[in-house]
Amino acid sequence: MDYHSVFENHKEQDLLGRYITLKNIEPLLGKHLFKNKIDVLEKSVLEKSIYGYQTGTGEFKILLWSQMHGNESTTTKALFDLFNYLDSDVEEVQKWKDKFTFLFIPILNPDGAELYTRENANKIDLNRDFMNLSQPESQLLFSQFSSFKPDFCFNLHDQRTIFAAGKTNNPATVSFLAPSFNKECAINTTRQKAINLIVGINMELQKHIPNQVGRFDDVFNRNCVGDTFQQLGVPTVLLEAGHFQNDYEREKTRKFIFISLLRGFSLLYENDIVDNKIDDYLKIPQNNICFYDIVYRNVKINYDNSIIITNFAAQYKEEIIENQLFFNAYISSVGDLNEIYGHLEYDAQGGLFHDGVDYFPNIDQKADFIIGKSKIFVNGLLIK
Structure with missing residues (x-):
């Protein structure tokens, strides 16, 4: 696949920059209504709508959410690029829709998005709220996880410009984590699937951003959503959009997130996540603050x-x-x-x-x- 051409042909031109709120995405959701199921799933603390976007009819279910942290918007842009692609009539898309059912939550934290803050309106970090489930946004995500019963999850974030890919002077433009499910950071069948998928995506990204892919530390934290879902037996990949040279608006980084998602879906379609690829995963350099x-x-x-x-x-x-x-x-x-x-x-x-x-x-x-x-x-x- 010519990922660059696919991206350029489907990039959502009306969604640019870093300050992305409901005001930006609601008009765009309207043009996708005819081919997809789009609903208000819940309201935020400040009564803003949290949307669910469902497409496909397959038995294999994939749950993705972005802007859990309101000021982390790059992956939301990439999701709308993806929505345009999934509305196309190319053969690969039709195959995916036959095999997969996708459920996207494009802005989980609309209050934080409006305020441009990591936290929600109650100043709670939603990604540290999965033991207490004290916030309506956290409750919504867990409720959708429980009812949708996904076979795979993508937890989509942005990371700061402080990170390098290992001990280099290369920015970590994209970083991954297969979250741990216990304090021992053990690897079971569930986590192995997440690891294998990350390795496959990284192999593709090295063609586009060589030596600019990082890996997060896998210390277990039951308060985090990825660790929770992994513990509950659903393979979960944390994907972080980072800095690309001279790209503070992250218009280039969004392309590499788009490529990552497309490659991930292809690997899931091919069921190419069954081999033991732990060594290759550990070769991805750990994020380094430098x-x-x-x-x-x-x-x-x-x-x-x-x-x-x-x-x-x-x-x-x-x-x-x-x-x-x-x-x-x-x-x-x-x-x-x-x-x-x-x-x-x-x-x-x-x-x-x-x-x-x-x-x-x-x-x-x-x-x-x-x-x-x-x-x-x-x-x-x-x-x-």
Whole structure:
């Protein structure tokens, strides 16, 4: 399959950027009503609609949900790209619909999506609520899991720009986890299926983003939905959309999520998830925190009345201002920054830092400053 062409032909052009809410997806759901079952499954804490999107008639059932964390929207975009593909008449889609029944929940946490926060309106992380099931959104997902009785689950998230694929300077553009079902992180038949599927997807992704796929630590947490569903005997894959070079809107990353889902469905259709692929799974490099958004090296600063040359870093905070998302850069770290990388790096060549008040980059201050006599930085970026 030419995944790139399939993506370009089915990309949902009316769903762009990182701030994705019900206002963005509700008009798009309307155009899919004629071929699919779309219902309001439940209401959120603030009485916003949580939609279910069901298609296919097969016996093998697949449950997928996105934006469990409201500010993690890339996989929602990829789902709508997928909806366009599943509405097409290509032979592969028809085969999938004969074998599979899909149930998608495209924004599980609409309140968090509107507020652009990880938590729901009650400030609860839904992915830490699967022992208590205290929130209507958590209760809904568990209820759908219980009634739909899926054979496979996809738990779709975004991850921060801080992660590299192992001990490299490559961003972890896509990361996976086959969640554990017990404290021993054992591997049973259920978890083995998730592992094998991840290995198959990774083999395809290496053709498109070589050395930019990571793997999360598998420490067991019964409060997490993936660990819970795995414990209940349903293979579950955690899929995280991460950073691709110069792609803060994650318009490129959405393509790799789309490819991951298509390849995953193909492998499930072919039943190519039965071999023991643990060694290949463990070869996927573990996510490593070693990135800042911007690193400034060889900067002269005034530290405790002494002039020294050192490095500092800035990180973007994603902030909603008047219903628009802004990436605002703030100073995050000062020091050697050994084995730390920047998605963007500047060599100050010994230029003196000053921000109009101080000659030291203070943590949490806005990244607006001058280096030397003429290099002006606004929001972390060199403008002059």
